[in-house]
Amino acid sequence: xxxxEYAFYPGCSSQKGASASNYLVSVESMCQTLDIKMTExxxxxxxxxxxxxxxxxxxxxxxxxxxxxxxxEQNLPERDIVATCAACWLGARESKERLEHSNVLLADTNTxxxxxGLNLKVIPEVRHMVEVLIEDLGYAELASHVKxxxxxxxxxxxxxxxxxxxxxxxxxxxxxxxxxxxLIESVGAEATKYDQKVTCCGGALAFSEPDKxxxxxxxxxxxxxxxxxxxLVTPCPLCQANTEVYQGQINKKYxxxxxxxxxxxxxxxxxxxxxSAKDAGLNGQVIRARKLEExxxx
Amino acid sequence: MSDMNQQMAAKYQGNFLKEIEEQAETGEWVxxxxxxxxxxxxxxxxxxxxxxxxxxxxxxxxRAGKREEVLSSQSMWMCVSCYNCYVRCPRKVPITHIMHxxxxxAYRIGRAPKNQPTLHLSQxxxxxxxxxxxxxxxxxxxTLYFKDGIASGIKKAMAMQDVALGLVKAGRLxxxxxxxxxxxxxxxxxxxxxxxxxxxxxxxxKGRAA
Numbered sequence: 001x002x003x004x005e006y007a008f009y010p011g012c013s014s015q016k017g018a019s020a021s022n023y024l025v026s027v028e029s030m031c032q033t034l035d036i037k038m039t040e041x042x043x044x045x046x047x048x049x050x051x052x053x054x055x056x057x058x059x060x061x062x063x064x065x066x067x068x069x070x071x072x073e074q075n076l077p078e079r080d081i082v083a084t085c086a087a088c089w090l091g092a093r094e095s096k097e098r099l100e101h102s103n104v105l106l107a108d109t110n111t112x113x114x115x116x117g118l119n120l121k122v123i124p125e126v127r128h129m130v131e132v133l134i135e136d137l138g139y140a141e142l143a144s145h146v147k148x149x150x151x152x153x154x155x156x157x158x159x160x161x162x163x164x165x166x167x168x169x170x171x172x173x174x175x176x177x178x179x180x181x182x183l184i185e186s187v188g189a190e191a192t193k194y195d196q197k198v199t200c201c202g203g204a205l206a207f208s209e210p211d212k213x214x215x216x217x218x219x220x221x222x223x224x225x226x227x228x229x230x231x232l233v234t235p236c237p238l239c240q241a242n243t244e245v246y247q248g249q250i251n252k253k254y255x256x257x258x259x260x261x262x263x264x265x266x267x268x269x270x271x272x273x274x275x276s277a278k279d280a281g282l283n284g285q286v287i288r289a290r291k292l293e294e295x296x297x298x
Numbered sequence: 299m300s301d302m303n304q305q306m307a308a309k310y311q312g313n314f315l316k317e318i319e320e321q322a323e324t325g326e327w328v329x330x331x332x333x334x335x336x337x338x339x340x341x342x343x344x345x346x347x348x349x350x351x352x353x354x355x356x357x358x359x360x361r362a363g364k365r366e367e368v369l370s371s372q373s374m375w376m377c378v379s380c381y382n383c384y385v386r387c388p389r390k391v392p393i394t395h396i397m398h399x400x401x402x403x404a405y406r407i408g409r410a411p412k413n414q415p416t417l418h419l420s421q422x423x424x425x426x427x428x429x430x431x432x433x434x435x436x437x438x439x440x441t442l443y444f445k446d447g448i449a450s451g452i453k454k455a456m457a458m459q460d461v462a463l464g465l466v467k468a469g470r471l472x473x474x475x476x477x478x479x480x481x482x483x484x485x486x487x488x489x490x491x492x493x494x495x496x497x498x499x500x501x502x503x504k505g506r507a508a
Contacts, residue, residue, distance in 0.1 A: 017472025
């Protein structure tokens with residue numbers, strides 16, 4: 001039996017062929033090493049993300065998350081829900097909080113859920129993957145599996161917004177959370193210090209307000225380079241995509257020469273645990289992480 | 299839609315604060331603002347040029363009854379949901395949610411700015427996600443690029459082709475989604491029925507039923 005078991009909420013972007021599919025590949029491999037069993041919530045749906053607020057309104061958004069809660073409760077009772085995506089985690093936790101604080105909202109939610117043949121009684125705990133790593137396993141346990149430390153690598157931990165605010169990771173500050181730096185150090189790399197660790201990448205508005213969002217991204221990448229970082233590491237699929245895929249556009253607009261690989265924390269862990277480039281999903285990088293590819297091949 | 303606007307204006311008879319408290323999600327917090335401006339200083343710098351009014355000014359305008367100016371403002375639509383204002387507010391005002399709430403209400407009664415790109419994104423995202431229960435990223439992108447017609451869409455797609463090609467090569471853009479392939483929920487029918495009911499209940503609760 002696995003050491004830890006959870007109800008897994010992978011989220012839309014992590015599915016095969018989607019924008020964060022390499023995240024899922026590395027999480028699966030990481031969980032195997034750490035003996036964590038993640039069972040997908042059957043027929044889970046989209047959380048609505050933050051950006052749906054205008055079209056969705058209040059109740060429909062909470063109902064979407066409530067459907068996942070009810071499916072988890074029904075099929076995987078007494079397990080915490082674990083999301084890998086920052087937006088899924090935030091959306092679900094926000095709905096949990098609202099539903100637990102309003103009987104009116106909960107009653108309306110159950111009326112709507114009935115149409116899908118579901119009913120919600122107890123809302124499971126909703127946690128992010130990094131919470132499981134830090135709180136249920138701990139840094140020492142994470143470090144104990146390292147076979148190949150990422151020695152000498154300089155990495156900027158880009159925490160961004162939604163794993164940090166408004167809920168955040170217990171015991172961390174909003175202004176300078178240290179958990180990602182500690183994760184980087186637990187696999188033997190060096191976490192560089194820079195002042196854009198919790199700056200917003202523009203989020204979904206990278207689509208609707210590209211110039212403003214790309215200016216945000218430019219500030220982040222620039223500061224990471226200035227700190228001597230060779231790559232950026234993040235816990236959020238949207239942070240990852242935004243800071244990686246727009247570097248070319250930013251270079252055209254600003255005359256910069258950005259080419260900074262952007263990884264997930266889970267990819268670093270897989271490599272340090274002795275996994276291959278494929279296990280770590282390195283073939284999913286738009287900006288190739290050549291230094292890590294070489295490292296994996298050694 | 300403008301009927302809904304008139305109906306609401308008549309219902310609240312110039313008491314715009316009460317209107318926002320009852321109609322905008324978490325709007326009951328507006329009166330807690332003490333005008334310190336920490337929210338404005340916390341908002342992502344590069345989005346400031348899009349403001350007509352910083353957040354604390356929006357709150358004061360609500361109390362001053364400036365209904366038209368607030369509802370038609372671009373300001374709320376600049377919110378990137380970074381929650382920096384939210385965690386820093388000394389009065390614990392849930393500013394991010396209020397911004398979303400005012401924007402949603404303005405849209406619902408037909409007073410949101412015309413051709414607001416983030417409103418269009420919100421509509422597109424929600425309709426895309428709820429069609430099959432999960433986001434179809436390819437169709438989402440297509441709808442966003444081609445919102446102003448074919449010529450403009452092709453131009454945007456061309457400008458973005460390096461980004462798209464990079465993602466395809468990395469296995470992170472599934473072109474089968476363009477023709478309806480990819481991932482979806484099994485109980486799409488149940489999801490649609492559930493959402494229709496939720497929408498109906500919300501309209502009833504807020505007195506916005508057609």
